[in-house]
Amino acid sequence: MGGLTTDRQNSWNPLVLSHTALPAPLLLSAKLLVLYWIINKDFLSLPEPFLPFIPVFDLIKSPYLYTQFLQCAFLIFAMMLFLNRVVRLCSFMAGFIIFLCILGARDYFSNSYFFFACFLMLIGLYNNEKSLWLLRAQIALVYFGAGLNKIFDADWLTGQYFEFWAREILRHSWYISLSDQFSPMLISKIICWLIMLAEGALAVLFTFPSLTSLAIALGILFHTGALVFTGAPDSAAFLYAMLCSYVAFIHRPEEPSQTQRLRHNPILYFALAALYLVVF
Amino acid sequence: MKMTRWILSGLILSFQIGAIIYARFAPMRYFCWAPYDTISVYSVDVDIADKSLSEDEIKQRYRLGSYGKDSRSIHHIMKILEQYEKTYGSHDKANITLKYTVNGKEERHWIWVD
Numbered sequence: 001m002g003g004l005t006t007d008r009q010n011s012w013n014p015l016v017l018s019h020t021a022l023p024a025p026l027l028l029s030a031k032l033l034v035l036y037w038i039i040n041k042d043f044l045s046l047p048e049p050f051l052p053f054i055p056v057f058d059l060i061k062s063p064y065l066y067t068q069f070l071q072c073a074f075l076i077f078a079m080m081l082f083l084n085r086v087v088r089l090c091s092f093m094a095g096f097i098i099f100l101c102i103l104g105a106r107d108y109f110s111n112s113y114f115f116f117a118c119f120l121m122l123i124g125l126y127n128n129e130k131s132l133w134l135l136r137a138q139i140a141l142v143y144f145g146a147g148l149n150k151i152f153d154a155d156w157l158t159g160q161y162f163e164f165w166a167r168e169i170l171r172h173s174w175y176i177s178l179s180d181q182f183s184p185m186l187i188s189k190i191i192c193w194l195i196m197l198a199e200g201a202l203a204v205l206f207t208f209p210s211l212t213s214l215a216i217a218l219g220i221l222f223h224t225g226a227l228v229f230t231g232a233p234d235s236a237a238f239l240y241a242m243l244c245s246y247v248a249f250i251h252r253p254e255e256p257s258q259t260q261r262l263r264h265n266p267i268l269y270f271a272l273a274a275l276y277l278v279v280f
Numbered sequence: 281m282k283m284t285r286w287i288l289s290g291l292i293l294s295f296q297i298g299a300i301i302y303a304r305f306a307p308m309r310y311f312c313w314a315p316y317d318t319i320s321v322y323s324v325d326v327d328i329a330d331k332s333l334s335e336d337e338i339k340q341r342y343r344l345g346s347y348g349k350d351s352r353s354i355h356h357i358m359k360i361l362e363q364y365e366k367t368y369g370s371h372d373k374a375n376i377t378l379k380y381t382v383n384g385k386e387e388r389h390w391i392w393v394d
């Protein structure tokens with residue numbers, strides 16, 4: 001599993017993932033999550049406190065300096081994480097900085113940013129194999145919360161939400177022509193229920209390690225579908241964050257064969273994910 | 281140190297569970313994993329001392345477009361407007377009218393009078 005040793009003997013090469021305090025898949029996941037903030041330059045738009053969730057942020061004397069400090073700190077922790085230095089601390093702090101910024105600015109809240117923050121912090125708090133359960137719980141909570149919110153919403157149960165979204169906001173011609181073939185809101189109702197079902201299934205599947213492959217496949221299908229359908233930047237960020245979190249559960253054998261070494265080569269995943277990021 | 285990590289991890293997850301439960305009793309949807317649950321179309325009008333604020337002034341004041349659509353609970357926008365007027369803008373005595381529709385249903389008005 002890459003060893004749970006100290007960071008003393010680890011490599012400075014960002015593409016090497018072994019010999020740190022984190023198992024290779026978790027380190028890869030953390031690096032990919034942080035990479036998003038660096039490549040997209042999102043860390044440069046970490047906001048000054050504004051209408052915070054907790055009033056204490058309004059007491060900061062110099063919001064500008066505070067934000068500059070957080071941006072610099074994020075960059076330093078990100079670089080140290082890439083160079084395999086104190087990886088758990090760096091992952092935790094990168095997530096914590098994002099979380100602080102969300103708490104400090106109500107208008108900055110987004111589900112994808114919040115997920116980045118939570119997952120990075122949880123990776124940083126990794127203790128041993130049992131900690132993977134916390135990461136599984138995190139992903140399951142996302143889908144459980146999303147499904148629960150929908151199932152208590154009358155507009156989701158009747159299909160009203162999807163009908164309005166697809167017809168009036170996105171104006172998908174294929175949906176309009178398909179929907180018009182059937183009784184009003186039948187198609188939208190079916191799609192709403194399928195979405196709720198998928199989220200419920202994902203919440204359950206991620207809690208069973210033996211079903212992880214199935215969960216990941218369904219998750220990729222689900223989020224890619226959402227991105228293609230909405231074309232929204234929020235969906236792209238969420239898809240990327242979820243894919244990075246799935247990487248944490250990639251199984252790596254202790255002594256891989258040549259073929260397995262290629263198939264399970266973290267560098268390969270890193271390159272593919274980076275390529276994906278650039279493309280979208 | 282190990283115990284601290286377990287406790288912190290537990291707190292992070294518990295916070296979210298709390299938010300999911302809280303969302304069952306409140307209209308806002310922060311930290312409870314509700315992306316794209318509603319589509320609101322809204323417009324905001326703000327009067328301060330009988331003068332209407334322009335689109336740019338509203339954007340600058342609330343960091344919020346004066347009209348548009350939002351894929352989260354409309355109560356998030358109400359909360360931003362309300363919190364601003366109760367704190368940073370409490371001396372301005374602003375009057376706000378938020379017109380909105382949720383998921384394409386009937387138009388509603390939310391009014392803030394200071």
